Amino acid sequence: MATSVRKFVTATTASAVFAGGLVGLSATPASAGEDCDDVYKRKYTEISSQWHKVVASGVIDNRRSDASVRQSIAAGSSASLKGSVEGEIGGKLDLAAAEISSKLGVSVEASVSISKGKTTTVVVPAHKRVTYKIGIKKRQYQVYVTHQFRNCHVSNSWAKVTVADSYTETWNS
Secondary structure, three states: OHHHHHHHHHHHHHHHHHOOOOOOOOOOOOOOOOOOOOEEEEEEEEEEEEEEEEEEEEEEEEOOOOOOEEEEEEOOOOEEEEOEEEOOOOOOHHHHHHHHHHHHOOOOEOEEEEOOOOEEEEEEOOOEEEEEEEEEEEEEEEEEEEEEOOOOOEEEEEEEEEEEEEEEEEEEO
16 A cells, blocks of 8 residues: 555656646756846945034033033034945945945935034033034945846955935033
8 A cells, every 4th residue: 555655646746847847847947048136235334434524513511400401503614525436336326325324323325414504402411511513424435345247147346435424423521
């Protein structure tokens, strides 16, 4: 009995393979040439972060108060910064800025402008003295780019991306 069951399963499997009934098994390839998706993958590493322009800075002293204070700070001057791409990254600067923001947890953009008089709120906890800087930071990233072509060839290259960050820095002083 066991022998006849084994023969039936083997015969059924063999006929399904020859008929092309099993997924992924084929006597001939789907096409004569290779066919891959055209894909870019990018890995970002920050290589520098520096102030492009500080539009407001100062100290707020709240050491004598039992409550937090919120103070609106107006930009004393205007500033702007437009980012750039050096090398091939497989996309535009806006794409790189969005990927950097999502992958690295910073809030960068392709370009940033701060107009004179724009206000930013700084919160100072009770019994604290806070120093602040408000402006634009210029952040540069080294980008490792892997590009898989449609013919399945893979190339690796390096590029550099500069992006803008509208930034408020505070610290206890």
